[in-house]
Amino acid sequence: MTTAERRSTQTADVLVVGAGLAGLHTATLLARRRHDVLLAERRPGLSGAIRTTGIFVRKTLDDFPLPPECLGPPIRRVVLYPPGLRRPVTLDSARDEYRVGDMGPLYGAAARAAEDAGVRMALGTRYEGRREDAVDLTGPDGPIRVRARYVVGADGARSRVARDLALDRNEHLLIGAEEVFATPESEEPPTFHCVLDPSLAPGYLAWVVNDGRHAHVGVAGYADRFPDGLRRALTRFGASAPGLSGVDRPDDVERRGGPIPVGGLLRRISCPDGLLVGDAAGAVSPLTAGGLDPCLRLSERAADVLDDALRSGRPDALTHYDGAALRAAFRGRLLLRRGLAQVRTPAVAAAAFGLLRTPLGRAAARRILFGDRSFPDPDPAVP
Numbered sequence: 001m002t003t004a005e006r007r008s009t010q011t012a013d014v015l016v017v018g019a020g021l022a023g024l025h026t027a028t029l030l031a032r033r034r035h036d037v038l039l040a041e042r043r044p045g046l047s048g049a050i051r052t053t054g055i056f057v058r059k060t061l062d063d064f065p066l067p068p069e070c071l072g073p074p075i076r077r078v079v080l081y082p083p084g085l086r087r088p089v090t091l092d093s094a095r096d097e098y099r100v101g102d103m104g105p106l107y108g109a110a111a112r113a114a115e116d117a118g119v120r121m122a123l124g125t126r127y128e129g130r131r132e133d134a135v136d137l138t139g140p141d142g143p144i145r146v147r148a149r150y151v152v153g154a155d156g157a158r159s160r161v162a163r164d165l166a167l168d169r170n171e172h173l174l175i176g177a178e179e180v181f182a183t184p185e186s187e188e189p190p191t192f193h194c195v196l197d198p199s200l201a202p203g204y205l206a207w208v209v210n211d212g213r214h215a216h217v218g219v220a221g222y223a224d225r226f227p228d229g230l231r232r233a234l235t236r237f238g239a240s241a242p243g244l245s246g247v248d249r250p251d252d253v254e255r256r257g258g259p260i261p262v263g264g265l266l267r268r269i270s271c272p273d274g275l276l277v278g279d280a281a282g283a284v285s286p287l288t289a290g291g292l293d294p295c296l297r298l299s300e301r302a303a304d305v306l307d308d309a310l311r312s313g314r315p316d317a318l319t320h321y322d323g324a325a326l327r328a329a330f331r332g333r334l335l336l337r338r339g340l341a342q343v344r345t346p347a348v349a350a351a352a353f354g355l356l357r358t359p360l361g362r363a364a365a366r367r368i369l370f371g372d373r374s375f376p377d378p379d380p381a382v383p
Helices: 003-007 021-032 058-063 103-117 160-164 230-238 292-312 315-320 323-341 346-357 359-370
Strands: 009-017 037-041 055-057 077-081 089-092 098-100 120-123 126-131 134-139 142-153 173-182 191-195 206-210 214-221 254-261 274-276
Touching: 009 021, 009 134, 009 292, 021 037, 021 103, 021 142, 021 292, 037 142, 055 058, 055 292, 058 292, 089 346, 089 359, 103 120, 126 160, 142 160, 142 292, 160 274, 173 230, 214 230, 274 292, 292 315, 346 359
Parallel strands: 009 037, 009 142, 037 120, 077 191, 142 274
Antiparallel strands: 055 098, 077 089, 126 134, 134 142, 173 214, 173 254, 191 206, 206 214
């Protein structure tokens, strides 16, 4: 081995690939337990190329110490609209149900917490793949080889780490796009508007989240069902989107977008060489496509399992990180996902929407939108 090759080789207990919330949280928890953690992220900074709307549900806000200065005002109202936006169903909660994160600063705060814990951050560093007993990265100064005891794939819905570890990969994906811009103060309460119209958002929904500080206007659905493409659907929706009365859309908006896994938690998310977290593991609600709560909870479980494996020296400890066993928490929403996927015309959507106007339908909607369940539920310490 040449001197140059020696200089480009690093070692770590754990290499985490991807600096979303899942990767950052996993890395931080492991470093706090005094493990040597290297985190590689292809973006040179964490404030750009944001994909998520950043909606945090009440259960997350109760259980995780998110920086309050990075969160928008609480949201208690959800308004559901049928095609044509007529006769919507309004649901109000007595509790604060949602807050939208200012994701750039929130990622920055999470990165600082990771560095304070001892995580070695490698920004602007791409994952190139596994070769023999090491991982190849390319950083600002050139190629890097990393020999790590375990690799964590936190690299998104189309995870390359999952491929290289021969783990399951997401097959059921939506694509989404949204625009984000500042809004003036309003007397209207912060509201989450959801439009169920397969001509706009085939298999999912269009949305406006206006919390009185920022508006998030977006659509998502199955890629092959957008008749004129995702961006045109977003433009068409934005021209008449609810919840923006008196708000002028500025010319300069932040644009976000990307794939959303909705097939439920993958069955095989670990092997003796590593594991998957966040979108890479499919830890997203199949029905609501909410992923921030499950990504944080699954990351805590991942950190527990990796800590046990590192301290015991037994790679078989990773068998306790079993997606098939945890997948049961998604069973009901997987069934609802299949039903929603079959709604292909506005007429069918309007007919189905009639159920939401019944007491039973409203109760079901409230349970989904305002419920106390989270995934994965906390369970006993890993053996």
